[in-house]
Amino acid sequence: MSEKLICNNKRAFHDYFIEEKIEAGIVLQGTEVKSLRSGKASLNESFMLVRDGEAYLHNLTISHYEFGNRQNHQPDRNRKLLLHRREIDRFYGRIREQGFTAIPLRLYFRNGFVKVEIGFGKGKKNYDKREDIKKKDTKREIALALKNRNRE
Secondary structure, three states, X not given: OOEEEEEEOHHHHHXXXXXXXXXXXXXXXXXXXXXXXXXXXXXXXXXXEEEOOEEEEEOOEEOOOOOOOOOOOOOOOOEEEEOOHHHHHHHHHHHHOOOEEEEEEEEEEEOOEEEEEEEEEEEOOHHHHHHHHHHHHHHHHHHHHHHHHHHO
């Protein structure tokens, strides 16, 4: 399977404990796909909501297609996600739990189709974020020390 990454949401792993991931298709218009092929999308501050038994992706920004005409797409419209009914019902129950939210993690092409990876997790507190930063710093320092030690 060939995958081409369009964009990812690095901030999601910093702000949330991601417990589960799913892959979903997304309903797009023609000029949106052309704009995605040139990599003009942003997942920052986007989230998934379930409304009337259907899942929607809010705040996903796909820039205008530069060669489009007056039928160009709206950059920040809500887009429907393609999921099975069982998945929607299961994740709607999880979203309703206190503290759980659904965040898109990656947007990518798989075999010519646009897919979005959605993560379900709980928000981190400030002390959790500081702890993660501390762990990353120590890993970086250890790797640098090993690299310098191997050079000698």
